[in-house]
Amino acid sequence: MPLTEDRQRHMARRDGRVVCIVDDDASLRRSLRNLLMSLGFRVETFSSAEAFLESVHPDGIGCVVLDVRMAGMSGVDLLRHLAATGSPVPTIMLTAHADDEMRRRSLEAGALAFLEKPVRSDALLAAVRTALSSA
């Protein structure tokens, strides 16, 4: 595994595009950044959908890891907003409490993946790689 991990990290670095994490929980933001950075990705974090929209131009990012339920604008709302403004970004949805309705709505809105917290490391990695390669 370490060899594989190293290779992946190398590939990620090589890719060089940013993974954005949008979550209103500080612990989650910090730990997800740790995880993705330990895998060699470039990571930026945002505490709300609004903060993400304000500070980032969607064109410059590789993909978004987005919490479904947040105060203010929710994950799904952000997804729909990006789609509506003609700048879809490959998005991975994360939720602490999954239900089918939420999964359906998220995938309809254009999410690439819908993962439950606590998220498995390899599942997240696979999703992020897929997202980056689709971009």
Next chain:
Amino acid sequence: MLGVPFCPAVAAGRDTWRRHVAQSAVVRYAVAVVAVAVMVVLGLWLRPIVLAAGQLLLLAVLVTGWLGGLRPALLAWGLATVAFAYYFTLPLDSVKVDPGQLPRLMIFALVAGFMATTSAARRRAEDALRSARDELETRVGERTRALADSERRYRHIFDSTRVSIWEEDLTRVKQALDDLRARGVHEVGDYLAAHPEFVEHLIARVKIVDVNDASVALFAASTKQELVASLVGIFVPETRVAFRKAMTALAEGRPFFEGESVVQTLRGQRLTVLFTLTFPQPPASLASVLVTVTDITDRKRAEYLTGHVFESSPDAIYIVGRDYRYQRVNAAFERRWRLPAERIVGMRVDELAGTEPFEATYKPHLDRCFAGDEASFVGWFPTPAGRQYLTATYSPLRPDSQRVEAALAITRDLTDHARAADALQQAQAELAHMTRVTTLGEMAASIAHEVNQPLAAIVADANASLNWLASATPDVDSVREALTAIVKDGHRAAEVIQRIRQLATRTAPQKARLDVNDVIRDVVPLVATEVRSHAASLRLDLAPAVPPVAADRVQLQQVLINLVMNGMEAMTSVADRPRELVIRSRPHEDGQVLLAVEDAGVGIDPSSVSRLFTAFFTTKRDGMGMGLSISRSIIEAHGGRLWATSNAQHGATFQLALPALR
């Protein structure tokens, strides 16, 4: 005037005139002169016919003696003798008297003198007699007036007294009783008891002479006559017994009889009465026997009711003297202690109720009562029927003096109530627990989120650490940082689970010293996700220092969660303003602490304000209607209040006030 014929009216007039004459000396003497003069004129007129006409002068003396008394009569005698000698003895019309005429003159003088004295004496005697008669008449008049007064007074008493008085003629009754004795019956009482027909015979021989107005009123008669005519009408069987006893007293010669009995009015209403008969003693007749009748129906009824209340009260009632001994106990008290009253009366309280309860409870309260205060207590006490939950009230009894002589105790067995109250409390606790669990169920998504968040962070941090450690140059600092975060998030997850477990576990309420600000802060993480999912915000406005309260932490949390959840529900449909929920804490009036949950929701419909806290009242489609009801019970069990008010602009504020610890 002397020729006036005798008739009573004229006699009376003459009497008056004669009294007038008698009063004046001048008139009396004048009578003598006039009478003699008149007779002289009359005599002279008759003298040519009959010389004896001079003897008319005797009449003048007689009249003067009768009208004027002795002295004028003597004057008339002198004048008449002189006039006789002058006009009617020979020689006529001369002072000289023939010697042959002297005997005639002397006889005239003697007869005239005799008539003067006799007439005057007769007059005096008659006057004395008359004055004696007058005096007698006056006395008789006075006596008659006195008797009339007395009669009037008696009548007044008889008629105006409020006591019913009957005047009865028992002469024929006595006669019948005497006949009975004459027939050899000596035990009249026994005889009457054995011969009711004879009693009826006696009743028939009673003659009612009179009854007073009070009697008419008491027996509901319309007139005296109606009552007088209907003695039997007021009799009921008890009256016959009393009558029999009274007749026995009469037969035995007793002067007085008193008894209690029942009679009926002429309208058939039964009366309890006290009656007396006063029998005049021989030789006075029994024609007027006074019977008094006093209505004691109300007094009897009051006595009966008092006794009845005491005896048949389901509460145990007893009287304890200053020596702590029972003086009187009722039937309920006998039942409680399973002893007859005769055994209990005279016992000391501690002998019956036990030394420990006596010293700890009964005695201190009895002492307070003996000092003049009302005293009451409630508690569990051992009795032969098992432990009973008794409430007791002691009232001071002061029969005559200011000093309390005994305590009146009224005690009620509330064992069943106490058990029911315990069961109710138990049921309420279970219900409160159920609603807590229900609330937790409703919050399941939020709770999962709360727990999953730190777990997700832990997993991500752990994976990151593994990755770092696997690299050729392990980033130890990052690993240490991540591990620290893992520990923190682990605790965070544990805390959430801990709080949920507290809410879900059923424990007896345990009051502890609490800072309400801490309780509010504990609740925030539990509801945070719910707040977020309702796209609402929660703001805390806590007073920096509030006095501590004594409360059960979990129950208080439950109430707060309930109020917050309600507030958010109320804001679900709000789109035109921020959905903000504010929790406040403040020191409150009268040493209380105030907690308020203010929402910006739809507010409270005025029609439902009064039912808001009623069980099973809900405005939610799927609400159980127990939340606010249970919240209020919880707060009231803490000695506090929970109420709702509408906000000035939007929404409602639910406030609760709890007594602060001193």
